[in-house]
Amino acid sequence: MTLTELKYIVAVAREKHFGHAAEACFVAQPTLSVAIKKLEDELGVVIFERGGSEISMTPLGAQIVAQAERVLEQTAAIKEIAKQNKDPLAGPLRLGVIYTIAPYLLPPLVKTMIERVPQMPLVLQENFTVRLIELLRQGELDAAIMALPFADQGLMVQPLYDEPFVVALPKHHAWAERASIRAEELKSETMLLLGTGHCFRDQVLEVCPEMSRFSTSGDGIARTFEGSSLETIRHMVASGIGITVLPQASVPDMHAKDGMLRYVPFAEPAPSRRVVLAWRKSFTRRPAIEAIRQAVLSCDLHGATMLHDAETAEA
Secondary structure: OOHHHHHHHHHHHHHOOHHHHHHHHOOOHHHHHHHHHHHHHHHOOOOEEOOOOOOEEOHHHHHHHHHHHHHHHHHHHHHHHHOOOOOOOOOOEEEEEEOOOHHHHHHHHHHHHHHHOOOOOEEEEEEOHHHHHHHHHOOOOOEEEEEOOOOOOOEEEEEEEEEEEEEEEEOOOOOOOOOOEOHHHHHHOEEEEEOOOOHHHHHHHHHOHHHHOEOOOOOOEOEEEEEOOHHHHHHHHHOOOOEEEEEHHHOOOOOOOOOOEEEEEEOOOOOEEEEEEEEEOOOOOHHHHHHHHHHHHOOOOOOOEEOOOOOOEEO
16 A cells, blocks of 8 residues: 555545546546556455546445545645654745636745745745645645635635636726726626636625526526636637636736726625635644745735635635
8 A cells, every 4th residue: 555546546536537537636547447456456445436437435435435535635744744854934935826816826925935035935836725735735836826715625615815806808898987887787798708617706706697508588687608718708808709807916006098908896795715724734844834824915916805814714
């Protein structure tokens, strides 16, 4: 039995798919499948029920996976214990950030960290929320900056800031000069959304549930298109294809009039998202976590409300 095999079964349990789990572990599917079969043969049990489009765990397999998660977490804790006598601010910190936050937060954050704690370089990874949580649980990341909500237990979470959403329009759109837009009005428009897997897509769908169903009857969203990134969608809006919803930190100037886009806030109560810092309970470099938090709070993010007194909680 190896730690790698334990990582593989935890990944399959989370993804419920061998191919997706292999991608998450950065290995070929045959490599992952052979390793899991080897572990099952060694233990003399069946961990996963194969067949159909979705993989499920046997009752005994669920117990084994739960124990494997604890083993992986404790393995990461051993590495941290070895560092306890060292400066917790010395050495790299592995930080994950979701795609819709990273381009706007990381430039000022990295600059601030270099100025404040140059002895603690950041090793950065952009990814989807579900993948960052996987890497946190496996000890491959030390901390992650994500947006609530996310479905995972056992992580420590501290709020960083609240960020409102805004509507992005082509400059000649009929709403371009409006003071605000009501969320329910979006259902009459051609909307551009991020693809499946982005948590921001799910948050936008909560703002206007009609977007989740294709309709041309007039009582649902007129039409939806998907893009791979916020910047791709922004360019599509500028070309006149449709409109979109963006996090305000991604908007450099809400009142700019010299480009192809116009930005209009939502009418109150404006939809928003809460951005948090998450880490494993077993992670012992708490001063490093606090250094990251303080650096984020000092960043000037357009429209964001920094939560200086927010308390830590368990996810």
